[in-house]
Amino acid sequence: MVVPVPELAPLTPGATRVLEAASRLFYERGIHAVGVDTIAEAAGVTKKTLYDRFGSKEALVVSYLQHRDARWRAHVAEHLAAASAPGTTRVLAVFDAAISWSDENSPKGCSAINARAEIGDGHDGHPIFPEVARQKSWLFELFVELCTAAGVADAESMAQAMMLLYEGAIVTVGMETFARPFEVARRLAGEMLERELV
Known part of the structure; x- marks a missing residue:
């Protein structure tokens, strides 16, 4: 038996930075405690980039x-x-x-x-x-x-x-x-x- 690993869509460099920053912050602080402004700042992108890449x-x-x-x-x-x-x-x-x-x-x-x-x-x-x-x-x-x-x-x-x-x-x-x-x-x-x- 092979463990299926989900196929995930490739990310742009900006989306990768957003996801890495969000992942760290969500896990360390909690989802509700972390706003999109904080994520965008940690990722070095604008909020527009975050919303363009993930929608919400x-x-x-x-x-x-x-x-x-x-x-x-x-x-x-x-x-x-x-x-x-x-x-x-x-x-x-x-x-x-x-x-x-x-x-x-x-x-x-x-x-x-x-x-x-x-x-x-x-x-x-x-x-x-x-x-x-x-x-x-x-x-x-x-x-x-x-x-x-x-x-x-x-x-x-x-x-x-x-x-x-x-x-x-x-x-x-x-x-x-x-x-x-x-x-x-x-x-x-x-x-x-x-x-x-x-």
């Missing part, structure tokens, strides 16, 4: 989430490629990917969860909600595929457990409740898989 702040937020997701999927794909034989190792490779990703890329937790927390219940037609839902659905389906390939009898239930461990760990990273939550989640995931496959 909401579209820029969606692009930020999509580009982070593409980088994350590529990172997961590398870990799965290194654990090529089907089995528990491939399921746990998702946690290994998260361990190596989180310190550098997600010290404040999951960008998708953080964005979702800022937009309310998601029933107002805001474009962020479907993007966040798409990312989380993809991860769940990946766990289903990996658990199925590993020979888990009830792959969907196990995938639900893996998803809960993963999501609990990424929230714990952001909350700094205790150290190294993904290592704890990986150990528990391994124990669950081992009991299931004995």
